[in-house]
Amino acid sequence: MSFSEEGVFTESHIQQLLERNFDEGLLLFRLVLVQSKDEFGKTLKALFYNNAKGSGKNGFKSDPEGYAKKLAESGLLDAMNNLKSRTYTWKDIVQERLMMGRGSAIKGQTRGKNLEDFVEQLVSNVFEKYEVRKSFVGATGLSTAKADFCIPSTKHPSIVIEVKAYGATGSKQSDVIGDASKIIEEKRDDTYFILVTDGVTWTDRLKDFQRLIDFQNLGKIYRIYTQRMREDLLADLQQLKQELGL
Numbered sequence: 001m002s003f004s005e006e007g008v009f010t011e012s013h014i015q016q017l018l019e020r021n022f023d024e025g026l027l028l029f030r031l032v033l034v035q036s037k038d039e040f041g042k043t044l045k046a047l048f049y050n051n052a053k054g055s056g057k058n059g060f061k062s063d064p065e066g067y068a069k070k071l072a073e074s075g076l077l078d079a080m081n082n083l084k085s086r087t088y089t090w091k092d093i094v095q096e097r098l099m100m101g102r103g104s105a106i107k108g109q110t111r112g113k114n115l116e117d118f119v120e121q122l123v124s125n126v127f128e129k130y131e132v133r134k135s136f137v138g139a140t141g142l143s144t145a146k147a148d149f150c151i152p153s154t155k156h157p158s159i160v161i162e163v164k165a166y167g168a169t170g171s172k173q174s175d176v177i178g179d180a181s182k183i184i185e186e187k188r189d190d191t192y193f194i195l196v197t198d199g200v201t202w203t204d205r206l207k208d209f210q211r212l213i214d215f216q217n218l219g220k221i222y223r224i225y226t227q228r229m230r231e232d233l234l235a236d237l238q239q240l241k242q243e244l245g246l
Contacts, residue, residue: 009080015068115165126237138186145186161194192222
């Protein structure tokens with residue numbers, strides 16, 4: 001199958017690729033997403049966990065359109081179109097080859113940096129004053145805790161935001177519980193604690209993720225967001241700015 005240099009990829013293209021050769025189609029998608037075989041397997045399991053036919057060929061055959069739609073909404077369609085429209089330099093080629101040899105570390109660093117950039121873009125659009133990747137002064141004034149974003153400052157934070165991209169270097173599932181607990185322990189009761197996370201490796205440690213949900217249900221975490229919740233996060237930041245007079 002060949003595609004025109006013009007236009008954009010759509011869900012129908014994903015479906016056509018899988019209908020032509022399911023295994024080769026998945027290989028292409030895995031390469032586009034820059035995921036290892038194990039990583040991509042976890043991605044599929046997370047996307048199709050409620051599909052009675054599974055995440056493989058039988059799952060696709062049971063509902064080709066629905067299967068393609070799920071993949072498209074997971075970020076695959078955006079990645080395919082970005083890849084198609086991108087202009088490559090020699091630096092890009094060298095970096096890609098380096099990733100093949102040192103894949104997990106470089107991909108992890110990139111994944112974490114991308115999520116931090118995603119959050120900072122929203123924060124900077126809403127707030128004039130904020131501090132990045134510093135320790136804020138705790139409620140007692142005698143101890144501190146680290147956070148990725150402190151708004152408006154580390155001395156008197158009204159909002160603290162922690163960013164965790166799973167699969168990123170240094171961001172193990174177990175680390176997040178400890179980091180979140182430390183922030184909860186140190187922050188003032190009137191400080192809003194927001195957690196932004198992404199990555200499919202939570203599917204291996206759902207009990208740990210449930211602990212974060214419990215923190216949210218108890219009001220210790222204001223809300224947990226992912227990149228797909230961009231508009232929700234932006235709207236909530238704007239509302240908090242107004243309510244707190246920031």
